[in-house]
Amino acid sequence: MPDIPTLTLTLAAATPSPTPEVVQDVVRGVGDVVVPLLAVAGGVVAGYLLATLIGLAVQRAAPRSALAADLSRRSRRPLRVTLLVVAVWVALRLSTDPADAWRPGVEHALLIALIVALTWLVGSLAFVLEDLALQRYRVDVKDNRHARRVRTQVQVLRRITVAVLVVIGVAAVLLTFPGARTVGASVFASAGLISIVAGLAAQSSLANVFAGLQLAFTDAIRVDDVVVVADEWGRIEEITLTYVVVHVWDDRRLILPSTYFTTTPFENWTRRAAELLGTVELDVDWEVPVDAMRAELTRLLSVTDLWDGRVGILQVTDAVGGVVRLRALASAVDAPTLFDLRCYVREGLVAWLQREAPQGLPRTRWEGGGGSPARPSGVPTPPGTDAPT
Incomplete structure (x- = not known):
């Protein structure tokens, strides 16, 4: 029985040594995998660095430009994705053989990714242009009709x-x-x-x-x-x-x-x-002092910022059914202000009526006839009165 060293030498002699062609195939196979991976990694790093540099340049200009600030906010991510896809595609084209069987499928996937990224980027740029158009038309001013349009x-x-x-x-x-x-x-x-x-x-x-x-x-x-x-x-x-x-x-x-x-x-x-006219209607008694109430309306309007100074009048619009209808007409810059102005005028006139002209408060009158009512037959007439004829 041969000893272990002799058996080892025998097996080593029986095992064929790799030929140079096999070594080259192995090296080529490893290179076909490692080189594209390294190229893709380098492309990702290059694309990310380029996107970062562009983002830093835009951010530095953002404090001085509203357009740059909006670009940084809306287009940073789609630009980064687009640059990464382009960098990976270029790296694969430079580091792989066009005859590789897997390359068409990968390039097709990268093409789809590039279309999606470009669509995203173009959409963000369109939003930036629309935001820029909106910034030129402010709605926090008095006459903002064109801006709202x-x-x-x-x-x-x-x-x-x-x-x-x-x-x-x-x-x-x-x-x-x-x-x-x-x-x-x-x-x-x-x-x-x-x-x-x-x-x-x-x-x-x-x-x-x-x-x-x-x-x-x-x-x-x-x-x-x-x-x-x-x-x-x-x-x-x-x-x-x-x-x-x-x-x-x-x-x-x-x-x-x-x-x-x-x-x-x-x-x-x-x-x-936006300017509007508003009315306040009050039903009051016939004894209301209209001129004094008109002067009170003028005073109320002159001491409030709700009135825009265009229209402020008091008119008697109706006088039937036992009451006199007064209408106060006032103007304001917009609808919310007009609502507050109408409430203010209504409260002020009611308080003035209660304080200065209580006789003008609406009341219901009832008056009987002028003669004495006839008495039924058989009822005695009180002493000192004449019997009805």
């Missing part, structure tokens, strides 16, 4: 932009598949029939969409307009392609389809200007 149109355009970008992005992704191109050609061939069927099936929805576009671009209503709809007073809070949100005075939200504002009459108190 622009804000309404920008809100609608923003939703249209999102919808169009999503449709284009989905279509671009689908067109990267060879089979989808054939399907797309057949779909376009039958587009007329499909549009007719879709139009009949979604007639109400399409009507709301067109009504929303009409509201946005015909200036019928704008964001922050004061309206009275369905016997409710409120402000237009949001206008979409299909519905309108009305913020009612008691913090309720009234959701109405866009077609409501194109088919139903409603009141728009800020259609041309």
